[in-house]
Amino acid sequence: MLYNVLIDPFVQMAGAPDLFVQTIWEGLVAGVLYALIALGFVLIFKASGVFNFAQGMMVVFAALTLVGLHEKGVPAWAALLLTLGVMAILAIAVERVVLRPLVNQPDIILFMATFGLTFIIIGLGEFIFGGEPKQMIAEELGLPQGTMRFDVLGGKVLIQKIDVAAAVIASLMIAALALFFQYTRIGRALRAVADSHKAALSVGISLNQIWVIVWFAAGIVALITGIMWGARSDVSFALQVIALKALPVLILGGFTSIPGAIVGGLIIGIGEKLAEFYWGPLVGGGIENWVAFVIALIFLMVRPQGLFGDKIIERI
């Protein structure tokens, strides 16, 4: 038994390195996508202290809008731009209708408000575009199709081109966000708002404007996540459950850290694929769905603030 758990999987890894590399790659791709979802949460949590329950639904809604517009005959690139516009409108609406009236309320109230928002977005999406699953228009958007084969360590590794594209686009977007946060006036203002609302107000930063920007940024992240996930499966409301996978990522990376979201996403992605492939057969498989939460639980016990999160020290 102990041999099966502690030693045999590593013997397998060493015995078939090409399979090992393949598994790592699969994990890496899943990890990048988890990181993207977590990033959407982190953006909003940083700037407004709200855990945005609707983030998962925003991913579905963005993808659905894109595909739905294309179905109605809008060319792919125009549909992409229009969807961006829709996400901007959503950000403005959320700020006006949800955040502004609830400013200074306890976090739990804002959290519940995003809960409500989730159902409004679901209803809206179903009302406009219908509830049946749709095909992502990956090809029309110019995303590469097909697979590549590499010779690795005496075996073959299969790589989907779309996965490479996902990794590249995600990296570019994360780099852009980092630049934006670090070097621009608005980025500095965003970090300021995250630290102290009243101090930010006192130097003339408009909270309303910042919130719109942050929700729009989260909307863009949601759209890209939606395209990438949609391209691997269908665009349907079932997709929103992937948002649940963001939770262990956030626990691992810390709710306020962008690097944390990335590293956390990769650890969870790679961790669950390795666990599924090498340890899964011991219990009959299917552990991919819950192993992430086990990793997160263990992590919570050791480092509750996450890898890069702010350590909470209360002065008494």
Add this chain to the structure above:
Amino acid sequence: MAETSTLSPGEIMLKVENVSLRFGGVKAITDVSFDIQKGEIRAIIGPNGAGKTSMLNVINGFYHPQDGTITYKGATRAKMKPYVAASQGIARTFQNVALFKGMSTLDNIMVGRTLKMKSNFFWQVFRHGPAMTEEIAHRRHVEEIIDFLEIEHIRKVPVGKLPYGLQKRVELGRALAMEPELLLLDEPMAGMNLEEKEDMCRFILDVKEQYGTTIALIEHDMGVVMDLSDRVVVLEYGRKIADGTPDEVKANQAVIDAYLGVAH
């Protein structure tokens, strides 16, 4: 550093008239009137809970009074948004330091320049062209403030790690970066030791002298208040009980009663 104001020293910069502020049934401020003249240091004192901080919050737009008006640089208003107050030259510090804890001293003070930055977003991302020129100009300005406040050595330190006294100084720096015409200081010397207090006094006087900034400050240390301020307004239970020069206020019976208590 301060923008040229149309007011000359001695003219009334800010006038608070019959302001009342309530939170539900709690009266924070009741019918208070006073003014602040250009170029003076105006102290607001009073026992704890007298409504001093609420008064500052009214002036910079955090709170909106139910009654009364505020006239700033000739324009009368009942309420104002913090954003507008900031863009019209009102800067402030807070009683319990409110800094951006994760950011360095330099970045904290740079945030104070937010309203002065105009270059567009595209250039900012790439740190080129007009944005670079602008960033350099603002950085120079910030470095001047850092020199002025003698905090060169903590330029790159995240402010969360600094001792309290230095945090207060950084907060003053951030307010100064806004090139304020009216600077509101909420207990700038709270929790400081004697040496730090002396430094802070010196900075406040220097700000007034070098930049001609008008200052309104709340302070509990009476020695400091009497030394620094040109005029003092005294609040108790949300009402004004005295207003005048430090000497007049010191001799006022109502003030003595408020601070020492009255025999019943």
